[in-house]
Amino acid sequence: DSGVTQTPKHLITATGQRVTLRCSPRSGDLSVYWYQQSLDQGLQFLIQYYNGEERAKGNILERFSAQQFPDLHSELNLSSLELGDSALYFCASTPSGDHEQYFGPGTRLTVT
């Protein structure tokens, strides 16, 4: 158990819908990263937040957005969902400075 929690574990929804994925980092970790793992694209970095502020952006679609709240949990919002958005979405956290990232168990999103 990495100490990072993600909810829900599984999510099945229809095209065009909007979903919210939630991540709670390890206690004391200020930085949260979101990654997408799909068969087509492999593991890709989406976005990073540090202590409530956006720090870095990767290959994140405009239909996707994220935020980090004062209690440091983070949410990834996916809207106008397409079949190709079906993937495993990971959250990872790390304390400040150069530390390894600890991954949550992931949320498996299926868009039908």
Next chain:
Amino acid sequence: AQTVTQSQPEMSVQEAETVTLSCTYDTSESDYYLFWYKQPPSRQMILVIRQEAYKQQNATENRFSVNFQKAAKSFSLKISDSQLGDAAMYFCAYRSKGAGGKLIFGQGTELSVKP
């Protein structure tokens, strides 16, 4: 931009034997981190081993060790005395030092362990 390449989509090893997974990367940076992550069927991403580029000594964690060749930009993972529980997808990953520090992953190598 940095890239990570794993040229072996699948590997197989006999239980108790040794196997080496290959990884190459491309970067213009001089200081960075390299990692191997394991993803078993549960899909959990588990950190196996970490190497800091400025350290010449190869990292070791129990049965797992790396061969880090900075000039060749090569970072292979050696698994000794392979166990059935080692069967998983293995990802090589690169991370720049400093603020940000997103992980850049290779395509992965699926390792099977034969009893």
